[in-house]
Amino acid sequence: MNYEDRIVTAFTACAVFWAVLGMLAGVYVAAELVWPTIDIGLPGLSFGRLRTLHTTLVLFGFGVSGLIATGLYSVQRTSHVRLFAPGLAWFVLYAWQLTIVLGGASIMAGWNAGKEYAELEWPFDLAIAVAWVSFGIVFFGTIARRKMEAIYISNWFYGALIIVVAMLHIVNSLALPATLGKSYSLFAGAQDAVVEWWYGHNAVGFLLTGGFLGMLYYFLPKQAEQPIWSYRLSIVAFWAFVYTYIWAGPHHLHYHAIPEWVQSLGMVMSLILLAPSWATMVNGIMTVSAAAKKLRSDPALKFIVLSLAFYGLATFEGPMLAIKSVNVFSHFTEWTIGHVHSGALGWNALITFGTFYFLVPRLAGAPLYSARLANIHFWLALAGIMLYVLSMWGAGVSQGVLWLSLDELGEVRFSFNDVMAAMKPYYLLRFVGGFLFLAGAVLMAFNLARTFAGRRTVTVAPPPAHAARGLA
Amino acid sequence: MPARFSIFSLVKVLFRPKAAFETLATQEPPATRVFFGFALWIGLLPPLFAYIGTMNFGWRLGVEPVFLPQRTVFAISAAYFVALLLGFLTSAVIARWMAVTYDASQSLGRCFALMAVVGAPLAIGSVIHLYPHAFINVLVLVPTLIWSMYLLYRGLPVVLHTGPNRGMLMASALIAYLLVAAVSLLGVTVALWGSGLGPLIGT
Numbered sequence: 001m002n003y004e005d006r007i008v009t010a011f012t013a014c015a016v017f018w019a020v021l022g023m024l025a026g027v028y029v030a031a032e033l034v035w036p037t038i039d040i041g042l043p044g045l046s047f048g049r050l051r052t053l054h055t056t057l058v059l060f061g062f063g064v065s066g067l068i069a070t071g072l073y074s075v076q077r078t079s080h081v082r083l084f085a086p087g088l089a090w091f092v093l094y095a096w097q098l099t100i101v102l103g104g105a106s107i108m109a110g111w112n113a114g115k116e117y118a119e120l121e122w123p124f125d126l127a128i129a130v131a132w133v134s135f136g137i138v139f140f141g142t143i144a145r146r147k148m149e150a151i152y153i154s155n156w157f158y159g160a161l162i163i164v165v166a167m168l169h170i171v172n173s174l175a176l177p178a179t180l181g182k183s184y185s186l187f188a189g190a191q192d193a194v195v196e197w198w199y200g201h202n203a204v205g206f207l208l209t210g211g212f213l214g215m216l217y218y219f220l221p222k223q224a225e226q227p228i229w230s231y232r233l234s235i236v237a238f239w240a241f242v243y244t245y246i247w248a249g250p251h252h253l254h255y256h257a258i259p260e261w262v263q264s265l266g267m268v269m270s271l272i273l274l275a276p277s278w279a280t281m282v283n284g285i286m287t288v289s290a291a292a293k294k295l296r297s298d299p300a301l302k303f304i305v306l307s308l309a310f311y312g313l314a315t316f317e318g319p320m321l322a323i324k325s326v327n328v329f330s331h332f333t334e335w336t337i338g339h340v341h342s343g344a345l346g347w348n349a350l351i352t353f354g355t356f357y358f359l360v361p362r363l364a365g366a367p368l369y370s371a372r373l374a375n376i377h378f379w380l381a382l383a384g385i386m387l388y389v390l391s392m393w394g395a396g397v398s399q400g401v402l403w404l405s406l407d408e409l410g411e412v413r414f415s416f417n418d419v420m421a422a423m424k425p426y427y428l429l430r431f432v433g434g435f436l437f438l439a440g441a442v443l444m445a446f447n448l449a450r451t452f453a454g455r456r457t458v459t460v461a462p463p464p465a466h467a468a469r470g471l472a
Numbered sequence: 473m474p475a476r477f478s479i480f481s482l483v484k485v486l487f488r489p490k491a492a493f494e495t496l497a498t499q500e501p502p503a504t505r506v507f508f509g510f511a512l513w514i515g516l517l518p519p520l521f522a523y524i525g526t527m528n529f530g531w532r533l534g535v536e537p538v539f540l541p542q543r544t545v546f547a548i549s550a551a552y553f554v555a556l557l558l559g560f561l562t563s564a565v566i567a568r569w570m571a572v573t574y575d576a577s578q579s580l581g582r583c584f585a586l587m588a589v590v591g592a593p594l595a596i597g598s599v600i601h602l603y604p605h606a607f608i609n610v611l612v613l614v615p616t617l618i619w620s621m622y623l624l625y626r627g628l629p630v631v632l633h634t635g636p637n638r639g640m641l642m643a644s645a646l647i648a649y650l651l652v653a654a655v656s657l658l659g660v661t662v663a664l665w666g667s668g669l670g671p672l673i674g675t
Contacts, residue, residue: 285645289573292637305641309648316652320659329662387614393658394610398533400662401671405538414535422534425607 002459003076004083009363009452010093011069012356016445018061018100019349023438025054030431034424044108052119053107058344059117059207060128061100066352067211068092068135071158073359074218075142078152080462084141088134095131099124111181115196117203118172122183125173132169136162147462153234157214160242164206172199190258197252205245208348209315213241213280216304219355220284223301224291229283237283240276244269251322254331263324270322277315284308299374303354306382310346314339333399334426338392345385345437353377353444360448365458369450373443380440387433395426477501477585478509485592489623493630496585503564506584514591515556518598519549525604531671532605538671547669555660559653563587566649567632567642574642576632586631590624621647 029050032038039045076083083089103124111121120128139162143155151159172195175183187195221228228234250258250266285308288301295301317339321330330336361368368374402422405413485492526545530537540548567583570576597616600609624646629639664670 281648285641285648286573289638289641289645292574292635292641295637295640302640305644309644309651312648313651313655317655320655323659323663325663325666326659329666335658383618386618390610390614390617394606397658397662398606401531401538401665402533402535405671418535425534426610429610 001082002461004086004089005073005363005458005460007083007086007089007093008069008073008359011065011072012359012363012448013452014093014097015062015065015069015352016356016448018057018065019352019441020438020445022054022057022062023434023441025050025057027431027434027438029054030427030434033427034431043110049108049110052112053104055117056104056107056119057100059203060096060103062352063207063211063348065096066355067158067161067207067215068096070215070219070355070359071139071161071211074152074154074214075139075158076462078155078218079142079146079148081142081145081147082462083138084145085138089138092131092135092138095127095134099127099131106181113173113175113183113185115172115185115199117200118169118196121181122173122175122177123180125169125175129166129170129173132162132166136166152218153228153231153238154214154216154218156235156238157210157217160238161206161211161214164202164210164242164246168199168202168206172196190256193253193256194250194258194262197249198246199249201249201252202246204343205241205248208343209245209277210241212348212351215351215355216280216284219351219358220287220304223298223304223354223358224288224294226287226290229286229290233279233283237276237279240279241273244273244276248273248322251327254322254324254327267322267324270319274316274319278312281308281312281315284311298358299368299371299378300354300357302375302378303350303357303381306378307347307350307354310342310350310385314343314347317342329400329404330396333396333403334392334423335396335400338389338396341392342385342389345381345388349437349441350381353381353441356444356448360451363458364452364455366451366454366456369447369454373447377440377443377447380436380443384433384435384437384440387436388430389433391426391429391433395423395430398422398426477506477588479513481510482514482592485589486596489589489627490630492589493627496582496589496631497633500579501581501585503580503584506581506588507561511560511584511588511591512557514588514595515560516553517595518556518601519553521598521601522552522604523549525602529603529605532603534607540671544670551664551669555657559657560587560591562653563646563650567646570642570645571632571634574634574638574645576628576634576638576642582631586624586627589627590620593620593623 028038028045029047032047032050036047039047039050043049072083072089099120103120106121106124107119112119113121113125118125139158143151143159174186176186177183185192217228217234247269248266250262251270252266254263254267256263284304288305288308291301295305320326321336321339357368357374399419402414402419403412403416407413481492523545526540526548527542530539564580564583564587567586568578568580571578571583593616594613597613600612625640625643628634628643628646629636632639632642634642661670
C-alpha cells in the first residue's frame with residue numbers, strides 16, 4: 001500500500017491559491033488606506049469587510065490548508081503507514097475549501113459574528129468543527145496504526161494543533177443563532193472579551209506557532225539531511241510551550257475592564273513563553289548550521305533559514321509588547337500590525353514557501369521548474385517584509401507619541417484625524433512592501449504550477465517495519 | 473590596514489568596502505584600536521546629528537513639530553549613544569561567539585572591524601537626523617540599512633574566513649540577533665518615555 005499523496009497535492013494547490021488571493025485582498029486593503037475611494041462605493045469592497053476577508057483567507061485558506069497538506073504528508077512518513085481513512089481526508093478537503101469559499105462570500109455580503117479572527121457566522125462554525133474533527137480522526141487514526149514505536153516530535157506539534165484548535169474554536173463559537181446569518185455569543189461583556197482573546201492568542205500560539213513548528217521539525221531535518229540538533233530540547237520545549245501559551249491571551253486586554261491580576265498573569269506567562277520559543281529557534285539554527293553545503297543548491301533551505309530569523313524576532317517582540325508599560329504605548333498603533341506581519345510573513349509564509357519548494361518537486365517527481373525564479377522570490381519576500389515591518393515601526397511609534405501627547409492643560413494635543421492623516425506616507429510604503437511580497441507569491445504559484453505540469457507518476461511505499469524499533 | 477584601522481580609514485570603508493574586507497582577511501587589527509580609533513567616533517555622529525536636529529526643528533511626526541526641553545534632548549541623545557555602543561560591542565562579541573559554530577575566524581579584532589565596516593554607512597546616513605522628520609528618516613535609512621545588510625552578507629565570509637554557505641548562515645543568525653536588538657531598543661525607548669524621559673506623554 002503506497003502513501004496517500006494525492007490529497008497532499010490537492011491541499012498544497014489550495015494553499016497556494018488562497019495565498020495569492022488572500023495576499024491580494026491584503027494589498028487591496030493596504031491600498032484603501034492610502035486611496036480610500038478605491039472601494040468604489042461597494043460595501044463588499046469596503047475596508048471592514050475586505051480586511052476580514054484577508055485574515056480569513058490567509059489564516060484558514062492558506063495557513064490551515066498548508067498545515068493539513070504537510071501534516072498528512074509527514075504523519076504517513078513518520079508513522080511508516082498509509083493514511084487512515086483516506087476517504088475522510090478527501091471529505092476534509094472539500095468541506096474545508098467549500099467553507100472558505102462560501103464563508104468568504106458571506107463576509108463580503110456583510111455577515112459577521114463580531115469576533116476577531118472568528119468572524120464567520122454559526123453555520124460556518126459548525127462546518128469548521130465537523131471538518132476539523134474529521135481531520136483529527138484521520139491524523140490520530142494514522143498515528144494509532146503506526147509501525148514505529150516513537151511518535152516523532154512533528155506529530156506532537158500537529159497533534160497539539162488539532163486538539164487545541166478544536167477546543168478553542170468550539171468554546172469561542174458557542175452562540176445562540178437568531179437567524180441564518182446572525183448569532184449572539186453565549187458570553188457577555190468582559191467575559192466575552194477574555195474568551196475571545198483566549199481563542200485569538202492561542203490561535204496564534206497553536207496554529208501559527210505550534211502547527212508551523214510541526215512543519216519545521218519534519219521538513220527542516222529532511223531538507224538539511226541532518227537529524228534535529230537536540231531531540232531532547234525539542235521535547236522539553238514542546239511541553240513548556242503547551243503549558244505556557246494557553247495563559248498568555250489576556251495581554252491583548254491590558255488596561256481593559258478585566259481584573260488586574262488576569263492582565264498581570266497574561267503578561268508574566270507571555271514573558272516566560274520566550275524560553276520555549278527560543279529553544280526551538282536555537283534547535284533549528286543549529287540543525288541547519290550543519291548543512292551549510294546544501295544552501296547553494298537548494299533555494300528552499302534559504303527560506304527556512306530566514307524564517308527562523310523572523311521567528312526569533314516575532315517571538316521576542318511578542319513578549320516585549322505584552323509588558324504593560326510597553327503596551328500602554330503600542331496598543332492600537334500600527335506597531336501591532338507590524339509585529340503580526342513579521343510573524344505571519346516572515347515566519348509562517350516563508351517556512352511554508354520553503355516547504356512547498358521542497359515538497360512539490362517530490363510530489364510531482366520532477367525537478368523544480370526554475371531555481372532562479374525561486375531565488376528572485378526569496379529576495380522579493382525579504383524586501384517586502386523589511387519594508388512592511390520598518391514602515392509599521394515608524395508609523396506605530398509616531399502614533400504612540402502623538403496620541404499620548406498632552407498640551408499644557410493636560411488635554412490631548414493632536415486630533416485622531418490629524419494623526420491618521422500623518423500616517424499616509426507609511427501606509428504607502430507598507431503597500432509597496434505588501435505588493436512585493438504578493439509578487440513573490442505569484443512567482444511561486446507559477447513556478448510550482450510549471451513544476452507540477454511536468455509531473456510523472458510517483459508512488460512511495462512505507463519501508464518495511466524495523467525489527468528493533470518497529471511495533472509490527 | 474591593521475595598524476591604520478582608524479577614523480582615517482573611513483573613506484576606504486565607505487567607498488571601497490570590498491578592498492577593506494580583503495585587507496582585513498589578511499591582517500588583523502586589535503579590537504581596542506577598532507573601538508577607540510573608529511567605532512567610538514562614528515558612533516558619536518548619530519546622537520550628535522539627532523541632538524542638533526531636534527533642538528532646531530523638533531520631532532516632525534507628520535503633524536505640528538514636537539519640541540522637547542534641552543535637558544531631555546541631551547539625555548535622549550546620550551542614551552542613544554550608549555545604546556549604539558552597546559549594540560556595536562554586543563554584535564561583535566556575539567559574532568565571535570557564533571564563529572565557533574560556523575567554523576569561522578575567532579579573532580575579536582576581525583569581528584570588531586567587520587561590524588565597524590557594516591555599521592559605517594548607517595552612521596554616516598544618520599546625517600538625515602539633522603532634520604528629524606520621521607518619514608524622511610525612514611526613507612533615507614531603509615536603503616542604507618539594506619546596503620549594510622548586503623555588506624554583512626558579502627563581507628562576513630571574506631573577513632572571518634568561512635565559506636559562502638556557512639557565511640550566509642552566520643550572517644542570517646547575526647541578522648536575527650540585530651532584529652531582536654533593534655526591537656529591544658524600541659521597547660526600552662517607549663518604556664523610558666512612559667516613565668518620563670522623553671516627550672510629554674500621558675500614561
